Amino acid sequence: MATTLERYEEHQFKRTIPGNIETVRKRICEVLEDLEYAVLGDNPIQGKRRRRRNFWIATVLEYQTQLTIALKPISDASTLATFDYEVEYLFSKGDRRTLEREADAIIALVTQPPGSSICKACSTENDAGVKFCRSCGTPVGQQPALAEFELMRMSADGERRSYRGKSGPVDSTPCSCIRIVDDLLRTT
Secondary structure (H helix, E strand, O other): OOOOOOOOOEEEEEEEEOOOHHHHHHHHHOOOOOHHHHHEOOOEEEEEEEEOOOOOOOOOOHHHEEEEEEEEEEOOOOEEEEEEEEEEEOOOOOHHHHHHHHHHHHHHHHOOOOOOOOOOOOOOOEEOOOOOOOOOOOOOOOOOOHHHHHHHHHHHHHHHHHHHHHOOOOOOOOHHHHHHHHHHHHOO
């Protein structure tokens, strides 16, 4: 695989994120690393994700991707983020919507308040991110998947089916990015 994108398409859009610019910057870098982006810089935030599957069976979320996120403070409590995706191929408007859904999911993780989990067995309050109760050792409850991730998953799978055609099998395995996010959400 080449180290640079020989042919790529761009898709750029803006979103407003609640929070101080430095806090948002730090959280976006953490979330991108959790989504298997290699974070190359933080001002502007630059990330690169390697291709996960063969081009013919991959969704847009599994293509080689370069993502640049420029942040601009709107106020002390909100930040304007410009997402600039460079992707190997964009076949349809649906692929562009899927990238926007990924950005919405990133924002959802960035703005998700850190919480605690309560053990169902002994009612002990545990810190966020623990897998087992600190008191009795029982696995702590799982958080439901964020709606943004479900929408991203449906969007990517739906687009794969629409441009692959109905002749031939459709690979219904969720992309690695979504599996990682699901695993992260289950462990927090």
